[in-house]
Amino acid sequence: xxxxxxxxxxxxxxxxxxxxxxxxxxxxxxxxxxxxxxxxxxxxxxxxxxxxxxxxxxxxxxxxxxxxxxxxxxxxxxxxxxxxxxxxxxxxxxxxxxxxxxxxxxxxxxxxxxxxxxxxxxxxxxxxxxxxxxxxxxxxxxxxxxxxxxxxxxxxxxxxxxxxxxxxxxxxxxxxxxxxxxxxxxxxxxxxxxxxxxxxxxxxxxxxxxxxxxxxxxxxxxxxxxxxxxxxxxxxxxxxxxxxxxxxxxxxxxxxxxxxxxxxxxxxxxxxxxxxxxxxxxxxxxxxxxxxxxxxxxxxxxxxxxxxxxxxxxxxxxxxxxxxxxxxxxxxxxxxxxxxxxxxxxxxxxxxxxxxxxxxxxxxxxxxxxxxxxxxxxxxxxxxxxxxxxxxxxxxxxxxxxxxxxxxxxxxxxxxxxxxxxxxxxxxxxxxxxxxxxxxxxxxxxxxxxxxxxxxxxxxxxxxxxxxxxxxxxxxxxxxxxxxxxxxxxxxxxxxxxxxxxxxxxxxxxxxxxxxxxxxxxxxxxxxxxxxxxxxxxxxxxxxxxxxxxxxxxxxxxxxxxxxxxxxxxxxxxxxxxxxxxxxxxxxxxxxxxxxxxxxxxxxxxxxxxxxxxxxxxxxxxxxxxxxxxxxxxxxxxxxxxxxxxxxxxxxxxxxxxxxxxxxxxxxxxxxxxxxxxxxxxxxxxxxxxxxxxxxxxxxxxxxxxxxxxxxxxxx
RNA sequence: GGCGAGGUAGCUCAGAUGGUUAGAGCGUCGGAUUCAUAACCCGGAGGUCGGGGGUUCAAUUCCCCCCCUCGCCA
Numbered sequence: 001x002x003x004x005x006x007x008x009x010x011x012x013x014x015x016x017x018x019x020x021x022x023x024x025x026x027x028x029x030x031x032x033x034x035x036x037x038x039x040x041x042x043x044x045x046x047x048x049x050x051x052x053x054x055x056x057x058x059x060x061x062x063x064x065x066x067x068x069x070x071x072x073x074x075x076x077x078x079x080x081x082x083x084x085x086x087x088x089x090x091x092x093x094x095x096x097x098x099x100x101x102x103x104x105x106x107x108x109x110x111x112x113x114x115x116x117x118x119x120x121x122x123x124x125x126x127x128x129x130x131x132x133x134x135x136x137x138x139x140x141x142x143x144x145x146x147x148x149x150x151x152x153x154x155x156x157x158x159x160x161x162x163x164x165x166x167x168x169x170x171x172x173x174x175x176x177x178x179x180x181x182x183x184x185x186x187x188x189x190x191x192x193x194x195x196x197x198x199x200x201x202x203x204x205x206x207x208x209x210x211x212x213x214x215x216x217x218x219x220x221x222x223x224x225x226x227x228x229x230x231x232x233x234x235x236x237x238x239x240x241x242x243x244x245x246x247x248x249x250x251x252x253x254x255x256x257x258x259x260x261x262x263x264x265x266x267x268x269x270x271x272x273x274x275x276x277x278x279x280x281x282x283x284x285x286x287x288x289x290x291x292x293x294x295x296x297x298x299x300x301x302x303x304x305x306x307x308x309x310x311x312x313x314x315x316x317x318x319x320x321x322x323x324x325x326x327x328x329x330x331x332x333x334x335x336x337x338x339x340x341x342x343x344x345x346x347x348x349x350x351x352x353x354x355x356x357x358x359x360x361x362x363x364x365x366x367x368x369x370x371x372x373x374x375x376x377x378x379x380x381x382x383x384x385x386x387x388x389x390x391x392x393x394x395x396x397x398x399x400x401x402x403x404x405x406x407x408x409x410x411x412x413x414x415x416x417x418x419x420x421x422x423x424x425x426x427x428x429x430x431x432x433x434x435x436x437x438x439x440x441x442x443x444x445x446x447x448x449x450x451x452x453x454x455x456x457x458x459x460x461x462x463x464x465x466x467x468x469x470x471x472x473x474x475x476x477x478x479x480x481x482x483x484x485x486x487x488x489x490x491x492x493x494x495x496x497x498x499x500x501x502x503x504x505x506x507x508x509x510x511x512x513x514x515x516x517x518x519x520x521x522x523x524x525x526x527x528x529x530x531x532x533x534x535x536x537x538x539x540x541x542x543x544x545x546x547x548x549x550x551x552x553x554x555x556x557x558x559x560x561x562x563x564x565x566x567x568x569x570x571x572x573x574x575x576x577x578x579x580x581x582x583x584x585x586x587x588x589x590x591x592x593x594x595x596x597x598x599x600x601x602x603x604x605x606x607x608x609x610x611x612x613x614x615x616x617x618x619x620x621x622x623x624x625x626x627x628x629x630x631x632x633x634x635x636x637x638x639x640x641x642x643x644x645x646x647x648x649x650x651x652x653x654x655x656x657x658x659x660x661x662x663x664x665x666x667x668x669x670x671x672x673x674x675x676x677x678x679x680x681x682x683x684x685x686x687x688x689x690x691x692x693x694x695x696x697x698x699x700x701x702x703x704x705x706x707x708x709x710x711x712x713x714x715x716x
Numbered sequence: 717g718g719c720g721a722g723g724u725a726g727c728u729c730a731g732a733u734g735g736u737u738a739g740a741g742c743g744u745c746g747g748a749u750u751c752a753u754a755a756c757c758c759g760g761a762g763g764u765c766g767g768g769g770g771u772u773c774a775a776u777u778c779c780c781c782c783c784c785u786c787g788c789c790a
Contacts, residue, residue: 379724388742
């Protein structure tokens with residue numbers, strides 16, 4: 001899209017928030033696409049810096065600390081470690097993975113703020129905010145609860161009602177109170193610094209709405225347009241909290257920077273830190289500026305759709321206001337990935353956690369990379385299911401890719417003792433293969449450059465399919481068999497050269513796959529390199545542009561025995577994962593019920609098989625009045641009812657004795673299934689059935705008309 | 717309520733600046749084959765491209781209205 005040639009690329013992946021572990025949603029939306037992109041650029045020989053780190057400020061970590069009964073520092077340490085370790089094991093190729101609690105970040109963020117302040121780019125405003133007099137502090141929105149004005153939920157948070165999903169501000173809550181002390185709140189004056197986003201609105205409009213109309217993804221562009229069209233307002237960038245980066249101004253010691261102000265600056269700190277660690281003597285001290293303050297560098301933010309506003313509006317405005325920085329060239333945000341029909345939720349533990357996956361599927365990093373890439377939420381929300389995971393592994397990775405590579409390798413060992421045969425005369429079908437092969441690096445590369453990773457991966461699989469087709473068409477094993485027969489009969493082997501050529505070319509395809517799969521499946525790439533005895537193909541020195549040819553593997557060289565690249569995944573394994581999610585679901589329900597007695601209805605029974613209207617018409621349901629009721633002897637549950645159905649008076653037995661006394665139901669109007677075949681219980685014939693409904697506690701209630709009706713009225 | 721994104725084969729998803737038979741993978745059905753992890757290969761069936769109107773020689777693609785899902789904002 002962009003014509004401009006850049007000397008360098010700075011790629012950032014959204015900072016994961018340190019209040020929980022990383023899950024497949026994060027991977028599919030942000031980290032895998034970013035990693036594919038970066039690995040590809042490196043293979044192209046580009047200068048790339050890839051940074052990320054843990055985001056450790058803000059209110060949710062403090063709430064998490066409360067919940068887990070540990071300090072905030074312990075919370076962020078814990079989750080930083082979990083995320084850091086799992087990212088490393090999963091193979092993300094960050095040049096630096098930092099954290100925002102580090103000194104270098106605090107300094108960088110404070111300096112940034114101070115620069116803006118010094119230049120007069122910030123606005124100071126006074127506002128009234130909720131204050132908890134008992135806890136002696138201002139309260140973050142999340143720490144205020146009250147009654148939701150929309151749905152009446154008494155425990156809605158100051159920023160959102162979890163019952164109806166409505167976004168709120170604390171002022172809208174009815175009877176707001178503090179979660180810290182349960183005290184009634186007072187409003188108190190406080191001063192904060194604001195980023196006057198309104199001042200940058202014209203620039204943002206021109207930059208995004210006109211400048212990036214065609215090269216930003218529709219979801220990103222649309223989201224920005226939505227914000228810009230509705231008009232920007234100054235946004236507070238400081239908070240009255242005790243967890244965060246202190247505002248670097250005198251008499252502001254009790255204030256900290258807003259987490260969304262400091263977090264994106266984390267990308268800058270991470271870059272600085274990279275060079276600090278690389279050259280502790282300080283000789284590369286200013287090198288980071290080549291990535292942040294030089295128009296020859298291209299800045300790219302990989303994020304999820306929830307971060308669009310901060311990366312497309314807020315942070316660029318900050319960078320622009322500062323004046324020394326470049327702004328992002330693109331922000332390829334993905335949508336969300338759902339898990340088995342439902343939204344992924346950290347708080348509800350509805351997720352596949354990366355660290356757990358790595359433990360339960362050891363050595364299968366690439367399987368998850370593959371599945372999440374092939375179904376990535378690039379244009380709209382997508383869905384992960386364990387069944388799909390299994391199928392993609394078994395049918396695509398194992399049966400297609402793994403199988404293809406194995407075929408020529410096994411044949412080479414069988415026929416030539418593992419020595420790569422020469423290339424002889426080329427037939428038309430060979431030329432077809434060679435021509436097609438040459439197209440792949442370009443096709444895959446173009447897809448990656450356009451952030452269409454799903455498409456790129458599909459091309460890769462097409463190459464493997466092409467290999468399978470070629471082998472099928474040429475069937476070297478048949479030629480070999482013919483030769484065997486001939487020579488047994490004292491004849492001449494006629495196909496020797498042909499078989500050599502076929503296997504040679506098949507191995508070249510496998511070798512190309514080994515290189516081209518590197519951005520998507522780095523672990524597989526490594527295994528393939530070993531199998532083809534090309535472990536010296538360092539991904540950093542083989543150039544992408546050299547692929548597509550048939551000279552990657554040399555005749556006469558040996559190759560290793562074929563290994564199984566992808567094991568099949570058994571049904572049992574998948575069932576275990578599904579069961580695990582079901583258990584989570586159960587646990588959530590139990591917790592919900594324990595929390596408040598006002599049980600949300602427990603999950604309703606599934607709908608029964610479809611019937612046609614005629615089936616329904618067969619039921620004769622009437623309104624009737626209970627004229628008498630008595631307990632049935634020797635039966636705990638049964639009441640004998642006398643009903644006036646308007647057409648007759650009849651006896652019906654009903655198993656409701658544990659829920660109602662005879663006295664309280666006489667005179668009540670109910671619905672009765674009047675044409676049910678009579679049935680004898682305890683010696684008494686029951687001539688119908690009274691309709692009842694059961695609530696979540698198992699309590700029975702009558703299904704009755706809301707207004708009195710004539711007995712015998714038909715229900716339909 | 718306003719705005720944004722999406723609603724395409726059984727499933728998960730592509731695509732089309734409007735134009736001959738709308739695609740892929742998986743699933744399904746049939747055939748062929750055995751080098752390979754019962755894998756591969758060939759072929760078939762399956763879609764009034766959310767609903768309704770309009771513009772046009774022509775709309776699934778453009779315009780309007782409505783419905784549904786997700787998100788942002790109030």
